[in-house]
Amino acid sequence: MMTTRIANTPLLSLALDRSTMVPLQMQIYDQIRDAILSGRLAPGTGLPATRTLATELGLSRNTILGAFDRLLAEGYVEGKPGSGTHVSNILPDDLLSTRGRTASQSRSSAPAGKTSQLSKMLTKGHYRRRHSAAGARAFRPGLPDLDNFPFQLWGRINARFWQHPPRLLLHSGDLGGYLPLRQSIAAYLGAVRGLRCSADQIMITSGAQQALDLIARAIIDPGDDVWVENPGYAGMRATLIAAGATIRHVPVDQNGISVNAGRKLAPDAVLAAVTPSHQFPLGVTMSLARRLELLDWADDANAWILEDDYDSEFRYGGKPLSALQGLDDAGRVIYVGTFSKVLFPSLRLGYVVVPEKLLAPFMDLRASIDDHPALALQPVLHQFFEDGHFASHIRKQRKLYAQRQDQLIQALDKSAQGLFSATSHDAGMHLVAKIDPDCTLSDQDISRRASDIGLSVPALSTYFAGDFKGRRIKQGLILGYAGLTEKEINKEVKRLVEAIV
Numbered sequence: 269m270m271t272t273r274i275a276n277t278p279l280l281s282l283a284l285d286r287s288t289m290v291p292l293q294m295q296i297y298d299q300i301r302d303a304i305l306s307g308r309l310a311p312g313t314g315l316p317a318t319r320t321l322a323t324e325l326g327l328s329r330n331t332i333l334g335a336f337d338r339l340l341a342e343g344y345v346e347g348k349p350g351s352g353t354h355v356s357n358i359l360p361d362d363l364l365s366t367r368g369r370t371a372s373q374s375r376s377s378a379p380a381g382k383t384s385q386l387s388k389m390l391t392k393g394h395y396r397r398r399h400s401a402a403g404a405r406a407f408r409p410g411l412p413d414l415d416n417f418p419f420q421l422w423g424r425i426n427a428r429f430w431q432h433p434p435r436l437l438l439h440s441g442d443l444g445g446y447l448p449l450r451q452s453i454a455a456y457l458g459a460v461r462g463l464r465c466s467a468d469q470i471m472i473t474s475g476a477q478q479a480l481d482l483i484a485r486a487i488i489d490p491g492d493d494v495w496v497e498n499p500g501y502a503g504m505r506a507t508l509i510a511a512g513a514t515i516r517h518v519p520v521d522q523n524g525i526s527v528n529a530g531r532k533l534a535p536d537a538v539l540a541a542v543t544p545s546h547q548f549p550l551g552v553t554m555s556l557a558r559r560l561e562l563l564d565w566a567d568d569a570n571a572w573i574l575e576d577d578y579d580s581e582f583r584y585g586g587k588p589l590s591a592l593q594g595l596d597d598a599g600r601v602i603y604v605g606t607f608s609k610v611l612f613p614s615l616r617l618g619y620v621v622v623p624e625k626l627l628a629p630f631m632d633l634r635a636s637i638d639d640h641p642a643l644a645l646q647p648v649l650h651q652f653f654e655d656g657h658f659a660s661h662i663r664k665q666r667k668l669y670a671q672r673q674d675q676l677i678q679a680l681d682k683s684a685q686g687l688f689s690a691t692s693h694d695a696g697m698h699l700v701a702k703i704d705p706d707c708t709l710s711d712q713d714i715s716r717r718a719s720d721i722g723l724s725v726p727a728l729s730t731y732f733a734g735d736f737k738g739r740r741i742k743q744g745l746i747l748g749y750a751g752l753t754e755k756e757i758n759k760e761v762k763r764l765v766e767a768i769v
């Protein structure tokens with residue numbers, strides 16, 4: 269992270285973190301807004317010209333203009349970007365009501381300047397915001413195709429159900445989620461992913477992320493060792509850290525997480541969090557031998573395994589391996605799935621398959637968070653399953669994504685020679701492109717330039733963390749292709765190349 273003091277505005281310094289998924293424009297907006305709210309930038313203070321700021325921060329002027337436009341639209345600043353902007357004399361109403369009170373009007377007895385307590389986790393920045401809609405940019409990994417989603421069908425099912433909803437459903441719901449949907453999911457997981465589970469074991473959550481959070485809170489006591497994959501998914505790490513885990517970064521090789529390395533690093537870890545079907549972000553599939561090794565370790569250590577099966581529906585080649593959960597005779601695997609990739613991310617529907625012996629404590633934990641998951645969309649999704657639309661949507665998308673992956677490889681071959689290239693992956697929604705040895709830019713340089721022209725191309729090196737001792741941190745680019753048409757792929761690859769040559 270780099271902090272830049274802004275000349276002529278002594279109280280404004282901006283710390284931009286280019287390694288996160290939070291767009292730079294959003295980071296600038298957030299930090300200026302915070303400076304205004306905390307009083308560091310007083311009403312009437314002039315903000316630097318957008319051009320100056322762009323030069324000082326080494327960003328495009330459009331990035332700054334975007335942040336300023338939002339501050340203007342929300343009333344934090346006044347004036348016109350380009351011809352002088354200053355902090356508003358009257359801040360938005362809601363701020364006035366809570367912050368505009370003078371010290372004498374305040375009922376608080378806290379000494380001036382002292383902030384009430386915030387948890388250390390929060391103040392140390394362990395919690396991270398995920399993408400906003402503004403983050404839906406070309407190549408963003410995990411973004412599905414949305415043009416071919418059968419919205420008309422979805423809308424019809426929704427209308428049919430909610431015109432005459434069963435009265436009972438309007439009062440309350442089942443703690444684990446809508447039972448018919450859980451039955452559909454259990455049947456699907458058994459038939460397609462080789463899981464052994466009943467509908468009772470399925471707990472509907474708000475996306476996979478909430479499932480990860482539930483598991484972390486259920487299993488971890490502060491200070492417990494947890495294995496996470498290195499490189500790995502930042503959202504997983506953040507959730508585990510928030511639950512107090514001591515993160516043990518275990519390297520991933522071509523067969524998945526290295527159980528040997530994990531045993532050396534932290535033999536008594538309480539949990540191993542893994543993505544066996546399609547390792548995030550490298551894309552390798554955990555071999556059968558490694559799966560058995562991992563299960564053996566969990567038995568020896570009396571530990572749990574969190575299997576995050578976030579995009580397993582999209583497999584194009586290679587030997588399909590059923591889920592780790594299906595191999596587990598001891599009931600140690602806690603399986604997580606999501607509809608964010610198969611349907612659309614804002615649906616916020618995912619699920620945990622809870623081992624029988626954990627069912628009661630998980631339900632207790634769930635009850636302390638919320639009565640039950642929001643019910644409006646669950647019956648709709650259930651009908652979508654029952655009418656066969658879910659299976660047929662996956663079939664169509666799988667075919668489409670395979671074509672898009674080919675198209676991306678071809679476009680890189682054609683336009684990005686000498687810079688980076690990719691070979692086909694058996695599964696998933698993104699490719700990891702290798703940087704050519706002749707290319708003088710690092711993956712983070714390329715990612716920054718991509719961001720400046722509105723593309724989201726995360727650098728592989730930023731997914732590595734911690735004590736990756738002695739091993740070379742790999743360079744590469746993560747390129748999501750599922751949400752781009754073939755025409756868009758060609759166009760955006762050309763733009764990316766133009767931005768870096």
Ligand SMILES: Cc1ncc(COP(=O)(O)O)c(C=O)c1O
Nearest residue numbers: 410475476477501548578606608
């Ligand atoms: C590996 C992995 N796990 C979990 C998630 C969270 O998915 P959801 O959107 O369902 O919360 C993501 C999202 O990108 C992911 O990449």
